[in-house]
Amino acid sequence: MAQDHDHHDHHHDHDHDHPHGSELSPMDLRVRALESILVEKGYVDPAALDTLIETYETKVGPHNGARVVARAWVDPAFKARLLADGSAAMRELDVGGRGGEHMVVVENTPEEHNLVVCTLCSCYPWPVLGLPPVWYKSPPYRSRAVIDPRGVLAEFGTELPAATRIRVWDSTAELRYMVLPMRPPGTDHLDEAALADLVTRDSMIGTGLPLSPDQVVHA
Amino acid sequence: MSRPPEPPVFAAPWEAQTFALVVSLHDAGLFTWSDWAQALGRHGDRTADYALWLETIEALIAERGLTSAAALEARRAAFARAAAATPHGEPILLENDPGV
Numbered sequence: 001m002a003q004d005h006d007h008h009d010h011h012h013d014h015d016h017d018h019p020h021g022s023e024l025s026p027m028d029l030r031v032r033a034l035e036s037i038l039v040e041k042g043y044v045d046p047a048a049l050d051t052l053i054e055t056y057e058t059k060v061g062p063h064n065g066a067r068v069v070a071r072a073w074v075d076p077a078f079k080a081r082l083l084a085d086g087s088a089a090m091r092e093l094d095v096g097g098r099g100g101e102h103m104v105v106v107e108n109t110p111e112e113h114n115l116v117v118c119t120l121c122s123c124y125p126w127p128v129l130g131l132p133p134v135w136y137k138s139p140p141y142r143s144r145a146v147i148d149p150r151g152v153l154a155e156f157g158t159e160l161p162a163a164t165r166i167r168v169w170d171s172t173a174e175l176r177y178m179v180l181p182m183r184p185p186g187t188d189h190l191d192e193a194a195l196a197d198l199v200t201r202d203s204m205i206g207t208g209l210p211l212s213p214d215q216v217v218h219a
Numbered sequence: 220m221s222r223p224p225e226p227p228v229f230a231a232p233w234e235a236q237t238f239a240l241v242v243s244l245h246d247a248g249l250f251t252w253s254d255w256a257q258a259l260g261r262h263g264d265r266t267a268d269y270a271l272w273l274e275t276i277e278a279l280i281a282e283r284g285l286t287s288a289a290a291l292e293a294r295r296a297a298f299a300r301a302a303a304a305t306p307h308g309e310p311i312l313l314e315n316d317p318g319v
Contacts, residue, residue, distance in 0.1 A: 021303040022311055027233040030273055033294035035240055036313055037286050043247055049239040056238065057228050098242070099252070121259035122267035123252075131228050131238070137267040173252035 056131055064095045065128030065178060066199035069210075070192045072105075073183040083107055086178065090127065099176065100127035104169075107180045108206075112165045115153070115206035116177045117145035123171040125178045129201055136205065146170070156207040179206040187213060234269040241276050249283060 024032065038044045068090055072079035082089035086103035090096050103125050106114040118124065122137040135141050144152050149166040153159070160166070169177040181203040187195060190213065197216050202208030229235040245252065258275050259267045281288055301316040 020307050022305045022307050022309070024298060024302045024311065025233070027231070027270070027273070029295040029298050030277070030291070031233045031236045031240070032298050032311075033291050034273070034277060034280075035236060036298075037290060037294055038240065038244070038280070041285065043249070043285065044240060044243040048243055049236065052239040052242055053229075053235040057235070061228070118256075118267075120263070121256050123256055133226075134266065134268060139264055139266065173256040 056126075060097075060126060061130035062128070062199075062201035062204065063196070064130075065125070065201070065204045066196040067093055068095055068105075068128060068178075069180060069199045069204065070196035072180055073195055074192050079107075079180070082180070095127050097127050100125060102175050103128070104175060104177050105180050106167070106169060106177055108182045110161075110164065110182075112167055113153075113160050113206065114177075114179045115145055115149050115166055115168045116171060116179060117142055117168060118171040119143070119146060120170075120172070123173055123176055125171075125176040128178050129204055133201070153207060156202060158202075158208055179204050181210045184210050184212050229269075233273075237269045237273045237276070241272055244276065244280070249285075250279065 035044065035046075035049070039046055068082065071093060072082050078089060078092070081092075082105050086105040087096060087100055089105075090100065090103065106116075108114055118136070119142050122132050124132040124136065141152065146168055149168050150160070153166070171177055181199065183195070184198060187198065190198075194213075198210045198213065200208055200211060203210045229238065241255070244250070245255065250258075255275075258279055259271060262271055262275075265271055277288075277291060280286055281291075296319075297313060297316045298311065300318070301313055302311045304315050304317050305311045
């Protein structure tokens with residue numbers, strides 16, 4: 001507090017003739033107008049909006065899916081339940097909720113690799129992966145994932161053996177897919193939490209593969 | 220070991236607000252997610268980003284008679300005037316709209 005004392009002796013003579021107002025971007029104006037009208041009419045509650053945003057910014061994300069995958073890697077019975085009824089098995093790990101009512105988990109094998117897309121818009125398994133990245137919502141991905149999945153994978157730097165088939169799953173609002181990637185080699189010594197750190201978002205969409213242990217930063 | 224940090228979910232506050240408004244209106248029973256996907260899918264050549272969400276929800280609530288394009292436009296203008304009348308750094312409130 002004591003430092004910079006001189007500053008306070010200084011007479012303030014800012015120019016008050018010019019307005020120093022604020023400005024909202026066109027998108028800010030639109031969303032504020034929409035929100036204020038909906039709040040006025042009682043359709044939305046501002047506190048509920050804040051809670052929703054906080055949930056999706058901090059609680060829901062690919063770390064949830066990574067826990068599910070790691071459990072499936074270490075627990076064959078869980079994996080069987082997960083493949084039979086994705087949503088029910090995920091609830092065992094307290095993963096679920098909005099957008100995850102009917103989740104289908106598709107398993108990668110040496111013979112078959114799975115890739116998830118929503119050709120219509122941006123349907124995505126929110127409870128396990130959070131909200132989708134922009135590329136997932138873009139027309140090039142939505143069309144090319146179906147037409148040229150191997151080319152799309154190459155753009156993500158994902159090379160598969162030529163003999164591996166690629167199967168593409170088209171998500172809808174009702175049915176949302178998650179890929180169960182293959183457990184990387186050289187991970188026998190890792191526990192479930194360490195395994196979860198290998199599971200990337202893209203490996204659960206199918207555009208990528210899990211990390212190998214030497215790719216993970218040791219904190 | 221630690222996971223790499225996840226990128227921010229929303230690129231700007233308006234994206235987060237748009238997302239939350241759509242989810243709230245869904246929860247209020249205004250539409251199903253299937254309705255929503257169909258509405259977004261009408262613009263198949265566009266990225267289904269939050270700009271498209273905002274445009275789609277504006278159109279959808281106008282269709283359902285909750286508000287009108289004119290009411291939204293008037294409210295935007297009121298917020299723009301309120302912003303101009305608000306010193307930088309202070310919250311922009313509709314009641315600070317000095318009017319036309």
